[in-house]
Every structure is written in C-alpha cells, then in structure tokens.
Amino acid sequence: MYRKQGQNPISPENFEFPFSGKLSSDNRWVVLASLIPWAEFEDEYSDELSIEMGAPAKPFRMALGALIIKEKLGISDRETVEQIKDNPYLQYFIGMSSYSNENPFDSSMLVHFRERISADLVNKVNQKMVKKMLEATSSQESEKKTEDAYGLANAVLSPEKEGSSPKNRGKLILDATCAPGDISYPTDLNLLNQARKQTERIIDLLYEQIKRTLEKKPRTYREIARKDYLEVAKKRRVSQKDRRKAIRKQLQYLKRNLSYIDQLILAGAFLENFTNRQYKMLLVVAEVYRQQLWLYENKKQSIDDRIVSLNQPHIRPIIRGKAGKPVEFGAKLSASCFEGYVFLDHISWDNFNESGDLKSQVEAFKNFTDYYPESVHVDKIYRTRENRAWCKERGIRISGSPLGRPPANVSKEKKKQALSDERIRNSIEGKFGQAKRRFSLGRVMAKLSHTSQTAIAITFLVMNLSTHLSWVFCAFLCLFFKNRPFLEIGIIERYAFASYRQQKLIFDLA
Known part of the structure; x- marks a missing residue:
C-alpha cells in the first residue's frame, strides 16, 4: 500500500527538534534536498504500488534519499540507517518532519528501494535535476549585460528570435566504460x-x-x-x-x-x-x-552468453583492451558529459559497439537543450564514416583528424585545435575515474541485474550533485578572498587548475 505525501515540501525552519534549535539553511544536505525534484516523480514511483492492500510503503523521497545518502557517504546499508538515525540533517533530507532517535526503516529496505526505483526513473530525476541547476545558473547570469559565448547554461532558457533556427552551441563529450561487478576472477x-x-x-x-x-x-x-x-x-x-x-x-x-x-x-x-x-x-x-x-x-576460449558467476549469471566478460585489464566483468555503459554534468545514456550486460550510440546521444542532447552541439569530442572508435557524415549534415564538428593520409605540413592552428579537443575529452575520463575511485562504480555490490543498474544510475546522479556542490564552494571561496589582495597569488593558482566553468565563476566574482 502506498500513501501519497503532501504537495507542500518541508522547510528547514519547520523541522521539529526535541530541544531548541533549527536546521542551518546552508548545510549541504539542505542544499541538495532543494535541488532534487521529489514531488514530480512520486506518481511514477507509486504506480506499481497498491493504494489499498498491504502495509504502507515508504515514500519516494525516503527511498531515493536513502540510496543517495548511501552512495554519497560510501557506506553499507546498515551504516546508512545508523547515520540517518544520528543525523537530523539526513532525516530532513529523506523527508522526515521532526527528529527521531529511532531507525526510520530496517536496513533490508534498501534492497526493496533499489528494486522499486528503476534506472530509467533515476535517469529522469538526474536530467530534471541538472536542468534545474542550469536554470538557476542562467537566471543569475541573465542579470549581467555581457553574455558568455561558450556557456551552456546561459542558452538553456534564452529564447531565439522568431523565424530563426537555433544555432549549434556547447561541447558534447561521449565515451564508454565498464562497471565491474562484485565477483571473483572467473576460471x-x-x-x-x-x-x-x-x-x-x-x-x-x-x-x-x-x-x-x-x-x-x-x-x-x-x-x-x-x-x-x-x-x-x-x-x-x-x-x-x-x-x-x-x-x-x-x-x-x-x-x-x-x-x-x-x-x-x-x-x-x-x-x-x-x-x-x-x-x-x-x-x-x-x-x-x-x-x-x-x-x-x-578447445575454444569463448562462447556466446558465457556465464562467469553462478550467483550473478547476468554478468558477461567485457573486452576493453585496457592496459592491465584487457577484460572486465560487469555492465558496459555509454555516457555523455557537458558543462561538467554526466548522463547515463545506455547500459547493457552484453558487449556492444559504443559508436552506434553517437546519434542517439546527440539527439538526446538536442531534446534536452533544443539545439545540436557545436562539437562532439570522442575517441577513435566513434569516428566512423557514417557518424562523420551524420554530424556534417547537422553542422556538428567531430573531434579528431579527418580520414585519409595525413598532410605533410600541418598548420599550428590545427595542431592547437587537436590538442584542445583532447584536453576537453579528458574531462569525461576524469568523471569515470571519480565515479570508480570516489564512488561505487569501480565495484557494484548489488547482486541482481535490475538493482545493479539502479545502483549505477544512482552513482551518476550523486556525482552531479557533488559537482554542483563543488561549484557552490568555489563561489564561496571567491567571495571570501575577493577583498584580500595579499592572497591574489593563491587565486591565480586556483584559476590555473580549475575547470572552464569554475574559471568563469572566479573571473565574474573577482
């Protein structure tokens, strides 16, 4: 049975304590709770739950919030419940209206949360959340007289002139990786x-x-x-x-x-x-x-749909050809990245050629922003003749050298452009490294096929939340050091090693 929650969200000022005090509005969990559109997806979450039969199910905010807390803190299911029990900010994050010293639910409920919340639903929440972040950024930047030619957030909501078609804007980065499962090396x-x-x-x-x-x-x-x-x-x-x-x-x-x-x-x-x-x-x-x-x-070494784990028969060997790990055992996924945010576009337990996802990923970018990207930054496997021709028809520049024999003399501008394209493409490699080292993409602990996909999708959602928090913290540092000229050298050093969006923020606030 599922009971729908009230449409009015809980504010930090109305959160009840057993003692005097109130929640701080600038706490990271309060900020994150304001970014996630909880109420918009509650109906989709409750469609498969009965309204009349069974015990009352936990609300959508509590279910998704618990999974986000687990991924954000990198802890187990039992430790997640203990942390929520001890921390009033975490209780507010999952939608509780007052502080309680009791467990909000049993640790085994996180398994049911992963079963009820599909990876597609998490991806929808991720897209809606990122769009909300970009809208907030564009509303702040619209007050300035100058416009940023390379900023994506400024163009998300800016209407085009009547009768004119939207121009290509932004840089889209595509790549694929593997999310290994928690199995021993199979022999x-x-x-x-x-x-x-x-x-x-x-x-x-x-x-x-x-x-x-x-x-x-x-x-x-x-x-x-x-x-x-x-x-x-x-x-x-x-x-x-x-x-x-x-x-x-x-x-x-x-x-x-x-x-x-x-x-x-x-x-x-x-x-x-x-x-x-x-x-x-x-x-x-x-x-x-x-x-x-x-x-x-x-006397063969491979067979179709080869089983490498008895407990997780859905896992397949994924041949990656990487140094040190030529074969990985898990799910293969395609992801896209722009403006520092990462989206999960395609996930499969069987191996596939990621070059076939380029068209669908570019079209997804157009549906999200209402225009095609100015350039697509990919590695060599994406640069097929079909993909090159498809991008050329839509005015999209694809990174990399053109087909055919390389020219004898390459101009400095082309060398500089190629070097810049590789630097831009490195950002998605850094995102994969962050997801595997800082978060749980390096080893997916879920055991079922659909729960593993949900855990992978949660990783990308939490990573986008962490990206937004890092930009907010960067803006705070800029305001703090604005009137301190003796720390100007430190600001310059941070500017040199910051990303493009952080550089723009430092330049605007300094």
Missing part, C-alpha cells in the same frame, strides 16, 4: 567446482523428500572431487595438460550429479518445494555444464 576450473558443489546440495535436498522410499542415497564422490580440484588449484604454475585433465574430471563429476538429479525427480522428488533461488541455481548449473563441455570438446 573454468573454479566455476565447475562451484557448480559441482551446488549440485551436491540439490541432491541432498531432493533425497530428503524421498529418503523413506529410496533404499540408498546416490554417491557423489564429493571428497574425491574436492581433492582432485585442490590438487590443481593449489599449484602456482599449472600446465595446459594438467588443467584440461582437471576440467575433464570436474565435468564428469558434474555430469553424474545432474543425472542423479533427474533420477531423483523421476523417483518422486518435487522441484515445487524449491525456492526461486534454488530453482534458478539448478538452471544456471545446467547451462554452465553445457557451455563448459562445448568449450572443452572444441
């Missing part, structure tokens, strides 16, 4: 050993149902099978011949166990008594045996 021998142990548990469960009618329990040779596995797994260096021999033995053990499972089912055991997780594990193990048997008989 064929280890995967078969885990599958064998799962079949042994399934045989034990099926035998318990018909042990009164069955004279003797099927022999699984689990101790001998484990000994054969450890004999090879503990070696530091294993020859190809020994590894294939160990894989063949595990395949034989697994084949025998699967045949015993079929015999127990024919003897009267019921799979209906299994939980969904146990039944799913049986199907995964059977598919792992089929794939590994085909790889062994054909």
Whole structure:
C-alpha cells in the first residue's frame, strides 16, 4: 500500500527538534534536498504500488534519499540507517518532519528501494535535476549585460528570435566504460567446482523428500572431487595438460550429479518445494555444464552468453583492451558529459559497439537543450564514416583528424585545435575515474541485474550533485578572498587548475 505525501515540501525552519534549535539553511544536505525534484516523480514511483492492500510503503523521497545518502557517504546499508538515525540533517533530507532517535526503516529496505526505483526513473530525476541547476545558473547570469559565448547554461532558457533556427552551441563529450561487478576472477576450473558443489546440495535436498522410499542415497564422490580440484588449484604454475585433465574430471563429476538429479525427480522428488533461488541455481548449473563441455570438446576460449558467476549469471566478460585489464566483468555503459554534468545514456550486460550510440546521444542532447552541439569530442572508435557524415549534415564538428593520409605540413592552428579537443575529452575520463575511485562504480555490490543498474544510475546522479556542490564552494571561496589582495597569488593558482566553468565563476566574482 502506498500513501501519497503532501504537495507542500518541508522547510528547514519547520523541522521539529526535541530541544531548541533549527536546521542551518546552508548545510549541504539542505542544499541538495532543494535541488532534487521529489514531488514530480512520486506518481511514477507509486504506480506499481497498491493504494489499498498491504502495509504502507515508504515514500519516494525516503527511498531515493536513502540510496543517495548511501552512495554519497560510501557506506553499507546498515551504516546508512545508523547515520540517518544520528543525523537530523539526513532525516530532513529523506523527508522526515521532526527528529527521531529511532531507525526510520530496517536496513533490508534498501534492497526493496533499489528494486522499486528503476534506472530509467533515476535517469529522469538526474536530467530534471541538472536542468534545474542550469536554470538557476542562467537566471543569475541573465542579470549581467555581457553574455558568455561558450556557456551552456546561459542558452538553456534564452529564447531565439522568431523565424530563426537555433544555432549549434556547447561541447558534447561521449565515451564508454565498464562497471565491474562484485565477483571473483572467473576460471573454468573454479566455476565447475562451484557448480559441482551446488549440485551436491540439490541432491541432498531432493533425497530428503524421498529418503523413506529410496533404499540408498546416490554417491557423489564429493571428497574425491574436492581433492582432485585442490590438487590443481593449489599449484602456482599449472600446465595446459594438467588443467584440461582437471576440467575433464570436474565435468564428469558434474555430469553424474545432474543425472542423479533427474533420477531423483523421476523417483518422486518435487522441484515445487524449491525456492526461486534454488530453482534458478539448478538452471544456471545446467547451462554452465553445457557451455563448459562445448568449450572443452572444441578447445575454444569463448562462447556466446558465457556465464562467469553462478550467483550473478547476468554478468558477461567485457573486452576493453585496457592496459592491465584487457577484460572486465560487469555492465558496459555509454555516457555523455557537458558543462561538467554526466548522463547515463545506455547500459547493457552484453558487449556492444559504443559508436552506434553517437546519434542517439546527440539527439538526446538536442531534446534536452533544443539545439545540436557545436562539437562532439570522442575517441577513435566513434569516428566512423557514417557518424562523420551524420554530424556534417547537422553542422556538428567531430573531434579528431579527418580520414585519409595525413598532410605533410600541418598548420599550428590545427595542431592547437587537436590538442584542445583532447584536453576537453579528458574531462569525461576524469568523471569515470571519480565515479570508480570516489564512488561505487569501480565495484557494484548489488547482486541482481535490475538493482545493479539502479545502483549505477544512482552513482551518476550523486556525482552531479557533488559537482554542483563543488561549484557552490568555489563561489564561496571567491567571495571570501575577493577583498584580500595579499592572497591574489593563491587565486591565480586556483584559476590555473580549475575547470572552464569554475574559471568563469572566479573571473565574474573577482
């Protein structure tokens, strides 16, 4: 059951304390709460929840707010609940009207929050939130007489003259990366050993149902099978011949166990008594045996839809070709970046060619800003003939050298332009590094397919919130040091290492 919340948002002044005091309006959680459009997406969140049946569900602000707090602080589900319990600002952030010394919900509810809030809903909130930030920036800059030719926020709401088509503006940066899942490095021998142990548990469960009618329990040779596995797994260096021999033995053990499972089912055991997780594990193990048997008989190293984890069978190996990590195991995603904000455009558990997303990403940029970008900054894989021709038709300059033999003499302007394009494209690489080092994109701890996608989308939303907070803090520093000429050298140093938007803000306030 879901009960809709009131349309009037809670203000920091009306937040009730058991003692005298009130919340500070410039606290980061109060500022972040004012940026997120909670009420606009509550109806979409509650569509799948019943209004009459069941216990009352937690409101949308509490569900999304808890996920944002967890990602922002980089803590576990249990620690998230404890932090909310101790901090009145976090309680206000999730929509509570007064301070409470009790847990607002159980830590297991965060799993349900990730299931109810889809990645598409998080992306919609992210786009609406960024548009709100840009509108706030454009309203401040519209008061000035001079206009910034390169600023995107100034043109988001500026109407064009009647009868004139909007010109291309802004710089769009595109790239793809992989979000690794929380699994151990998969090997064929280890995967078969885990599958064998799962079949042994399934045989034990099926035998318990018909042990009164069955004279003797099927022999699984689990101790001998484990000994054969450890004999090879503990070696530091294993020859190809020994590894294939160990894989063949595990395949034989697994084949025998699967045949015993079929015999127990024919003897009267019921799979209906299994939980969904146990039944799913049986199907995964059977598919792992089929794939590994085909790889062994054909002496191959790859197969379509290869399973690399029994607990997370949706994870696929993603060949990236990076130094040190040629293959990553997780979800592949395409992202776009402009004005320092990052958007998740495409996510898939199967490998795909990111160059096919360029058109849809540029069109998404046009739907967001009502005009095409002036230039698109991408790496070499995006610069196909089709993408070049498509961008040329719309007056979009694509970064990189043109096709064909490079000219003998390159002008200084072209060299400078190429260097500038690479520097601009580095910003999205920095965003990926921030998402993987500062946030949880480097290892997605969620176990299900849809909850993992939600966790990835939450990372991009929280990263945009952190970007906005850093710009607000930069503006505060500029106002603080404005009338202090003895600190002018420090301002110049910060200006040299700041991004373009921060440089513009420092220039306007100094």
